[in-house]
Amino acid sequence: MATVTLPATRGTSVAPVRRTSxxxxxxxxxxxxxxxxxxxxxxxxxxxxxxxxxxxxxxxxxxxxxxxxxxxWSNFSQPVHDFPVWTWFRNSTLIAVAVTAITVSCNLLAGYAFAKLRFRGRNALFLLLLSTMMIPVQAIMIAQFKFTIHLGLYGNVWAVILPESATVFGIFLARQFFLAIPDELIEAARVDGAGQLRIFRSIVLPLCRPLLAVLTLLTAMSEWNAFAWPLVVLFGNHELFTLPIGMVTDLQGQYSSNYGAIMAMSLLMISPLIVLFVLFQRYFVQGLARSGIK
Structure with a gap:
């Protein structure tokens, strides 16, 4: 609330006038x-x-x-007793952690290269990379599946991890964030004799905590909820089923009318994501704001 005081004239006193903002x-x-x-x-x-x-x-x-x-509490205990829910949970955690670690690392390195390194065809290559976002995932799934079989990865967790080793949107987000870092800071480190990896590790990486939070949350959420591709490449090995696959193929078939059990397992599935978002929400908002995403 702002306070405006009018100048007083001789012999008169003026009370302050309050103006509501x-x-x-x-x-x-x-x-x-x-x-x-x-x-x-x-x-x-x-x-x-x-x-x-x-x-x-x-x-x-x-x-x-x-x-x-x-x-x-039987809606929680009964499905856990009837199905290998904890095995599904372990598989989902293992795949999500591995994919998140590899994807975030690749996205950071690629985003830094597109933002701060000077090389011929940089802008054209970046535009070509962005154009791949218009290709639907279903359009390349058959070719990706054949490639997975040729590599001998069918029915293996690496068939889920390796194709997600980098994302175009993550590279774009990292590039936008790194563009806001002053070039003078990097040039000063280069003058002192630091190499590119040393500059990235000691100067750039400590400044991108909000970006790390954004990339970690987006990647972890996407991979934790992934269903189509893991179902295609893991269908031959039931021991590697993740939570989404197990819930749809096994649990939902037996508990099709038991909505309490289905909701209990769904609640168990989304709980890690809720905890992860609560822990990193402050950095998540900062990362999106500083990356130019409106």
Whole structure:
């Protein structure tokens, strides 16, 4: 709230005049709108929790129940007992961690090269790389599958990890972030005798924590939820099934009418992503803002 004081004339005293700022006038409506939007967004997650903790009888009972009438944990314990859920969880974790580590490393190195290194055809190569984003994944899946078979990787986790070793969007995001780093900082390190790898490791990498958070979250979420490609290359080895594949091919077939068990396993599946986003949300917002993504 701004305070405006008028100049006083001789023999008179003028009280300060308060003027309400535009931002303060709309604070309460904006706060109410933000709260309503948050409730709408979080309601599906809340409904998943309610369904996962409700008995089968309560789910089919008439009326709308916003809280479990009879609290139960059998929707979590029964699928874990009937199916190798923890094996699926372990496979998903292993693949997601490996893909995230390799992909983020390749995207950072490629983005730095396109942003800070000078070589012939750099812009043309970058535009050609961006043009591949218009090609649907389904259009290259057959060729990618044949290539996987020729390499002898069918039914192996490397068939899922290697094709995801770099992403065009990640390279673009890294390049946009590195363009904001002053060239004078890199030139000063080069004058002191530092090589490209030393400059990248000691100067550039410590400055890109927000970018690391963005790339890590996007890659981990994409790979954790991946279904089509892992199903194609891992279908011959049930021991390597991930959570999405196991839930659709095995669990959903037996528990097609048991919505409580399905929601319980779905809640188990998305829990790591929620925890990961809560831990890195501050860096995630900073990374998107500094990379020029509006």
């Amino acid at each position: 535009r931002r303060g006038r709309f604070f309460v409506p904006r706060l109410i709108l933000a709260v309503l939007a948050t409730l709408v967004i979080l309601f599906p997650l809340y409904w998943m929790v309610v369904t996962a903790l409700s008995t089968q009888k309560d789910l089919y009972s008439p009326g709308l129940h916003l809280w479990p009438q009879h609290l139960t």
